[in-house]
Amino acid sequence: MSARALNRLGLALVAVVGLAVLVLVPRLFDLDVVLNVTVYMIMAVLALSLALVWGFGGILCFGQSAFFGLGAYTYAIAMINIGESTAPLILAILVPATFAALLGYFIFYGRISDVYLGVITLTVTLILFNSINSTAGPEFHIGSAKLGGFNGVPGIPSLNVPFFKDWQIDLEGMFYLSTASLILTYFGLRALLASYFGRTIVGIRENEQRAQLLGYDPRIYKLATFTIGAALAGYAGCLFANWGNFVSPTIFGLAQSAQIIIWVIVGGRGTLIGPILGCVGIQWLTAALGANAPSGDAGWQALLGNVPLILGAILVAFVLLVPKGIVPTIGGLEALLIRPRAGASR
Amino acid sequence: MSVPLIETRGLGMRFGGVLAVRDVNFALGEGELRCLIGPNGAGKSTFFKMLTGQLKPTSGTVLLRGEDVTGAEPHDIARRGVGIKTQVPSVFDGLTVRENLWLAASRMHRGARVRAAVDAMLERVGLSAVASRLVGQLAHGQRQWVELGVVLSTDPDLVLLDEPAAGMTDQEVLRTVELVRYINKTKALIVVEHDMQFIRMIATKVTVFNQGAVLIEDNVEAIMHNPTVRDVYLGKQAAAA
Numbered sequence: 001m002s003a004r005a006l007n008r009l010g011l012a013l014v015a016v017v018g019l020a021v022l023v024l025v026p027r028l029f030d031l032d033v034v035l036n037v038t039v040y041m042i043m044a045v046l047a048l049s050l051a052l053v054w055g056f057g058g059i060l061c062f063g064q065s066a067f068f069g070l071g072a073y074t075y076a077i078a079m080i081n082i083g084e085s086t087a088p089l090i091l092a093i094l095v096p097a098t099f100a101a102l103l104g105y106f107i108f109y110g111r112i113s114d115v116y117l118g119v120i121t122l123t124v125t126l127i128l129f130n131s132i133n134s135t136a137g138p139e140f141h142i143g144s145a146k147l148g149g150f151n152g153v154p155g156i157p158s159l160n161v162p163f164f165k166d167w168q169i170d171l172e173g174m175f176y177l178s179t180a181s182l183i184l185t186y187f188g189l190r191a192l193l194a195s196y197f198g199r200t201i202v203g204i205r206e207n208e209q210r211a212q213l214l215g216y217d218p219r220i221y222k223l224a225t226f227t228i229g230a231a232l233a234g235y236a237g238c239l240f241a242n243w244g245n246f247v248s249p250t251i252f253g254l255a256q257s258a259q260i261i262i263w264v265i266v267g268g269r270g271t272l273i274g275p276i277l278g279c280v281g282i283q284w285l286t287a288a289l290g291a292n293a294p295s296g297d298a299g300w301q302a303l304l305g306n307v308p309l310i311l312g313a314i315l316v317a318f319v320l321l322v323p324k325g326i327v328p329t330i331g332g333l334e335a336l337l338i339r340p341r342a343g344a345s346r
Numbered sequence: 347m348s349v350p351l352i353e354t355r356g357l358g359m360r361f362g363g364v365l366a367v368r369d370v371n372f373a374l375g376e377g378e379l380r381c382l383i384g385p386n387g388a389g390k391s392t393f394f395k396m397l398t399g400q401l402k403p404t405s406g407t408v409l410l411r412g413e414d415v416t417g418a419e420p421h422d423i424a425r426r427g428v429g430i431k432t433q434v435p436s437v438f439d440g441l442t443v444r445e446n447l448w449l450a451a452s453r454m455h456r457g458a459r460v461r462a463a464v465d466a467m468l469e470r471v472g473l474s475a476v477a478s479r480l481v482g483q484l485a486h487g488q489r490q491w492v493e494l495g496v497v498l499s500t501d502p503d504l505v506l507l508d509e510p511a512a513g514m515t516d517q518e519v520l521r522t523v524e525l526v527r528y529i530n531k532t533k534a535l536i537v538v539e540h541d542m543q544f545i546r547m548i549a550t551k552v553t554v555f556n557q558g559a560v561l562i563e564d565n566v567e568a569i570m571h572n573p574t575v576r577d578v579y580l581g582k583q584a585a586a587a
Binding site: 211 | 398422425429432437438449453478500
């Protein structure tokens with residue numbers, strides 16, 4: 001089987017599984033499961049945003065949560081003020097994208113190296129965390145929306161069908177919207193990566209100097225990638241604010257920003273399906289550990305109930321044992337099995 | 347006299363207290379082939395990096411067809427028709443040979459013409475058989491040709507080659523000589539090389555660098571018999587051998 005046929009098969013498989021989830025989950029499971037799956041889908045869109053920026057653009061952004069949170073807060077504030085969700089939805093994408101474009105301009109055109117990029121993006125999200133966290137008083141408001149500080153913003157009105165204020169999207173509707181968003185994001189990014197732009201950013205990731213010596217300006221490509229990633233994260237943030245009709249500053253926190261990176265590491269950099277699987281798998285595990293109080297003596301309970309500790313152990317295990325992540329590692333095994341017989345493939 | 351393709355006036359580069367290149371006046375005409383020799387640390391690679399914008403000179407100017415490009419960004423200079431094969435092969439190791447050439451060719455063409463250009467270049471550098479292999483998995487000599495193919499795919503007017511025959515087998519060196527001659531049919535070239543055999547096979551005019559400055563500029567036979575050159579460069583090499 002040629003690599004091209006394999007590629008098509010993979011795309012078809014993702015489409016079938018995606019549609020199956022979209023159609024079957026609400027029919028087979030109760031609403032609480034549907035709600036859980038909805039948040040997995042939303043987080044998977046967020047995972048894809050970093051999969052693009054880091055996995056393909058080679059930009060290790062430690063603060064993807066900054067754009068996610070900005071999207072969520074922008075939607076919340078705009079929605080409470082406007083009451084009709086078309087403009088808030090667009091703003092939830094535009095505000096993080098603009099912020100990323102500005103931040104990215106100084107980073108990339110200022111030739112800040114990779115390590116500092118990580119430090120700066122992490123600092124940005126922590127600054128946002130601390131700033132929003134300390135806006136608890138009634139004097140902190142934008143229009144009629146109170147920022148709420150560490151209490152967060154509750155009662156965010158749900159999305160409605162664009163321009164039709166009364167047609168609100170209900171919980172099951174949110175599931176369909178989130179799942180469809182994930183599927184469309186996946187295929188949209190696949191198309192982007194197959195384009196001239198996508199192939200160029202991968203080239204720049206592989207060897208920035210060579211790309212430059214061929215006449216590509218890496219700065220503009222990186223800035224564009226960074227901005228697209230932020231727009232996607234912002235959109236995911238908007239969905240997240242809808243999911244619980246609530247947003248709080250923890251969305252900017254260290255735990256959230258670290259989690260996104262763990263999803264991508266576990267799933268595999270340089271793939272799109274990997275971070276989706278990593279995201280869903282780890283969230284499922286987190287939920288399972290939290291929900292099922294482990295039996296046995298107190299020591300075991302304390303150990304297994306400590307979710308951050310277990311997530312940390314998973315991360316360390318992956319970095320040491322499966323550094324490429326799940327999907328590329330499986331892909332490598334498969335290539336070993338297929339290549340010798342297939343001969344030269346793409 | 348016509349405007350040279352590339353010219354430097356009083357070009358200098360200082361790294362802290364070290365003057366790596368000093369007051370280099372250099373000119374190369376359209377379609378000319380020039381070899382650059384000199385002992386290690388003579389400033390050849392630094393000179394190349396200044397021509398391609400990878401280093402900003404601390405003094406002097408670089409003129410490309412009479413236009414001042416001193417301190418321009420590397421991608422800008424590349425777009426004006428300067429291609430370079432670096433000393434350590436700079437290629438996209440994680441991508442296939444075909445994708446490497448595609449990235450270069452798509453700077454010049456669009457659509458189906460990219461594919462045609464890539465196929466033609468694969469043929470030209472003799473890598474059609476390994477087109478689907480990752481460049482990082484290829485032998486050193488093959489990677490050198492990938493880089494040559496990548497550089498040529500952007501169709502530059504001036505090609506800089508930094509030690510193109512380094513680490514190659516005799517047979518590969520012969521192929522590279524052939525390629526250099528082919529490139530020189532349509533493009534100007536500056537070649538840095540240590541291998542005097544190689545230089546003899548391709549060279550017309552040679553510029554000798556020593557301690558950051560141009561020592562002498564002459565045709566290859568005269569250079570070979572110049573006692574000063576022998577002293578600073580060839581003599582040392584002979585003594586080391």
